[in-house]
Amino acid sequence: MKEILEGSHAVAExxxxxxxEVIAAYPITPQTHIVEALAQMVADCRLQSEYxxxxxxxxxxxxxxxxxxxxxxxxxxxxxxxLALMFEVCFNVAGMRLPIVMTIANRAMSAPLSIxxxxxxxxxxxDSGWIQLYAEDNQEALDLHILAYRxxxxxxxxxxxxxxxxxFILTHTYEPVDMPTQEEVDAYLPAFNPYQRLDAxxxxxxxxxxxxxxxxxxxxENQRAMLRAxxxxxxxxxxxxxxxxxxxxxxxxxxxxxxxxxxxIAMGSICGTIKDAIDEMRADGKKVGLLKIRCYRPFPxxxxxxxxxxxxxxxxxxxxxxxxxxxxxxxxxxDALYGSSIDVYDYILGLGGRDIRKKDIKAIxxxxxxxxxxxxxxxxxxxx
Amino acid sequence: xxxxxxxxxxxxxxxxxGCGASSAVRMILKGAGENTIVVSPTGCLEVFSTPYxxxxxxxxxxxxxxxxxxxxxxxxxxxLKRQGRKEKIIIIGGDGATVDIGMLCLSGAFERxxxxxxxxxxxxAYMNTGIQRSGATPFDASxxxxxxxxxxxxxxHQKKDVPAILAAHGAPYVATATxxxxxxxxxxxxxxxxxxxxxxIQVHAPCCTGWGFDGSKTIEVGKLAVETGLWVxxxxxxxIVKKAKKVKRKPVEEYLSVQKRFRHLxxxxxxxxxxxxxxxxxxxxAEKFGIDL
Ligand SMILES: Cc1ncc(C[n+]2csc(CCOP(=O)(O)OP(=O)(O)O)c2C)c(N)n1
Ligand code: SF4
Ligand SMILES: [Mg+2]
Numbered sequence: 001m002k003e004i005l006e007g008s009h010a011v012a013e014x015x016x017x018x019x020x021e022v023i024a025a026y027p028i029t030p031q032t033h034i035v036e037a038l039a040q041m042v043a044d045c046r047l048q049s050e051y052x053x054x055x056x057x058x059x060x061x062x063x064x065x066x067x068x069x070x071x072x073x074x075x076x077x078x079x080x081x082x083l084a085l086m087f088e089v090c091f092n093v094a095g096m097r098l099p100i101v102m103t104i105a106n107r108a109m110s111a112p113l114s115i116x117x118x119x120x121x122x123x124x125x126x127d128s129g130w131i132q133l134y135a136e137d138n139q140e141a142l143d144l145h146i147l148a149y150r151x152x153x154x155x156x157x158x159x160x161x162x163x164x165x166x167x168f169i170l171t172h173t174y175e176p177v178d179m180p181t182q183e184e185v186d187a188y189l190p191a192f193n194p195y196q197r198l199d200a201x202x203x204x205x206x207x208x209x210x211x212x213x214x215x216x217x218x219x220x221e222n223q224r225a226m227l228r229a230x231x232x233x234x235x236x237x238x239x240x241x242x243x244x245x246x247x248x249x250x251x252x253x254x255x256x257x258x259x260x261x262x263x264x265i266a267m268g269s270i271c272g273t274i275k276d277a278i279d280e281m282r283a284d285g286k287k288v289g290l291l292k293i294r295c296y297r298p299f300p301x302x303x304x305x306x307x308x309x310x311x312x313x314x315x316x317x318x319x320x321x322x323x324x325x326x327x328x329x330x331x332x333x334x335d336a337l338y339g340s341s342i343d344v345y346d347y348i349l350g351l352g353g354r355d356i357r358k359k360d361i362k363a364i365x366x367x368x369x370x371x372x373x374x375x376x377x378x379x380x381x382x383x384x
Numbered sequence: 385x386x387x388x389x390x391x392x393x394x395x396x397x398x399x400x401x402g403c404g405a406s407s408a409v410r411m412i413l414k415g416a417g418e419n420t421i422v423v424s425p426t427g428c429l430e431v432f433s434t435p436y437x438x439x440x441x442x443x444x445x446x447x448x449x450x451x452x453x454x455x456x457x458x459x460x461x462x463x464l465k466r467q468g469r470k471e472k473i474i475i476i477g478g479d480g481a482t483v484d485i486g487m488l489c490l491s492g493a494f495e496r497x498x499x500x501x502x503x504x505x506x507x508x509a510y511m512n513t514g515i516q517r518s519g520a521t522p523f524d525a526s527x528x529x530x531x532x533x534x535x536x537x538x539x540x541h542q543k544k545d546v547p548a549i550l551a552a553h554g555a556p557y558v559a560t561a562t563x564x565x566x567x568x569x570x571x572x573x574x575x576x577x578x579x580x581x582x583x584x585i586q587v588h589a590p591c592c593t594g595w596g597f598d599g600s601k602t603i604e605v606g607k608l609a610v611e612t613g614l615w616v617x618x619x620x621x622x623x624i625v626k627k628a629k630k631v632k633r634k635p636v637e638e639y640l641s642v643q644k645r646f647r648h649l650x651x652x653x654x655x656x657x658x659x660x661x662x663x664x665x666x667x668x669x670a671e672k673f674g675i676d677l
Contacts (some may be wrong), residue, residue, distance in 0.1 A: 010675055021463065021466045021467075022459060022462045022463050022466060023567060024459060024462075048466075049466075050462035050463070050465055050466050052458055052459065052496070053496070054455065054458070055488060055489075055491065055492030055495070056489075056492070058451075058452065058455070058488070058489070059452065059454075059455035059458070059488070059492050059524075060455075062448060062449070062452035062455035062456050062458075062459065062489065063455045063456065063458045063459030063462065064459055064460075065448055065452075065456055065459060066446070066448070066455070066456035066457060066458065066459030066463070067422070067459035067462055067463035068458070068459075068461040068463075069446055069456075069459075069460070070421070070460040070463035070464060070467075071467065072462075072463035072466055072467065074459070088449055089448070089449065089452065092448050092449055096448070117595050176533060198421050198444040198446060198460060199444055199471075200418060200419045200420065200421060200443060200444055200471045202444075203419060203441065203442055203443050203444040203445070204444060204445075205439040205441050205444075205445045205446075206444075206445065206446040206447070207446050207447035207448055208434035208435070208436040208437075208439060208447065209430065209431060209434060209435060209436065209566075210436045211436070214436050214437070238655075264446050269471060368584050
């Protein structure tokens, strides 16, 4: 059924439809509307969940870890400073192979303090072993939660996932969304069936320590599961398409890419602006296309290389920076295209909520055409 | 009543011979019984009991991090509630994990009053990382980060009173115990796991390696702590002290002089003024809990 919902409420409704048995979260802008909505659903008995009002994000994810190990489907949501406080637990959850799904309402990292959007927070956790999915709009944000649980809980995968959507730009924006019914989601997402659980009738030890004789193999298994997740996302993304009419079989998505000469690469809500800019540039005769990265972890390197084989120039739009190096997306795109003759330029932009308009996208295409890139875009020179 | 003949903490783990904590854990599980899930933070116990692929635990056990055991247990409790399961949940963690780095999670879990029992095995320092001081290290104890020296008498602070802090959270049952009195310890664990809500027990657990005494003397050292009044075994119901073990008190010197961590109080010459300060701590304990026979 089509409804006009705020992004946060669309995500909260999607979460409810996934029937998490334990929710633990701590409020932080711009994630608050999600956890408030879930609390209200529990208060109204629309959602049968244990909702733990923890005293920090660190405890939120730790409580999810315990609940997941005990055999429950769990959910949390956070952003920025909250995610940073979870840093240690994030690695731990992934290493213990617990399929927790967590929404990230992407926001900049302090200092300076900023409540506005960029993607530095989730990018900083790229090595933690969580699947990372990025939504372009609220429909996709809603859908990716349902998909994420399906992928993560597969016994061949058993990994946690971030579903990332841009703070304020999506969380606080009303858009029409197609909300599935409970029956539809139940048909797609079976009840949680833990691979192992804490159980007095069948005692096992979780989270033991590994000497150098064992540790390397644990990490290797984690990496293998991550790589298997590519196929699982494609498989369950296609299944999602069959059941709900919206196909997510691709880890990446092209827009007017087939005959393009210049490709823009981006993640998240900026892709909507880029598509509009592309339509206008196409009308002016410029052959520009978009490669949207929906899944950043596992990184779709082969998929990107094959989608760009005909492209001359690539402009990567990074809403993050690995300080002292480059934008995290560009770094990996360059790695994926290593050995090709494609020129890849990196543009760091939109940090801390700086607005990106269609004319900025066009300006970036002009810069890339001139061979000018690997730069911060949109700096206010008068402040420097 | 649980079957106390069951051995739920297997021998053959890697603790030092004479480790007070390992004996305490054996007794704790006898008190808690088979139908128990254990959460342990990082520390000696975790390391000596679970080197992959070996485990000493015959009950389900989970370790996540150093400072989050109470939060992990909160999640387990919520999950069991949702599933309608009835296992007891106990946390067994070191003093560092409990009174220092885990304080935030501990406070949160007790405020929410989850149905859990938190048991701190108190060996009075960070032993796993090499005997550094914690908030539970006693006054004047020499540790590797509060060493005695020509201008230092060791640890400058008194033990943080975590039982009182948790009682102030409204914990229905708070107790102290020692591995040197195993029957008392088992009984208190049984009481705690059968009391609804978040309960706390702090267990004196002498560490031969960190305190500097022979591993065959662990029980004696543990008893001396109680007999000198430096450790008081008591129970608090809803914040009120109900029972404190009475003793015919011995001078604190008898406890201090058998441990290398207090050696600087006796060598090169005896420091009566400093020992008097520790005697005053024992006297204050005796007064507060009315333990003198
Ligand atoms: C966040 C973090 N900081 C520090 C450490 C290092 N560390 C591991 S165990 C430990 C001390 C444990 O002390 P305690 O809780 O008293 O247990 P014990 O080893 O004495 O039994 C420390 C400092 C860690 N694992 N994690
Ligand atoms: S160092 Fe102390 S607490 Fe750790 S195993 Fe040895 S005796 Fe036990
Ligand atoms: Mg200790």
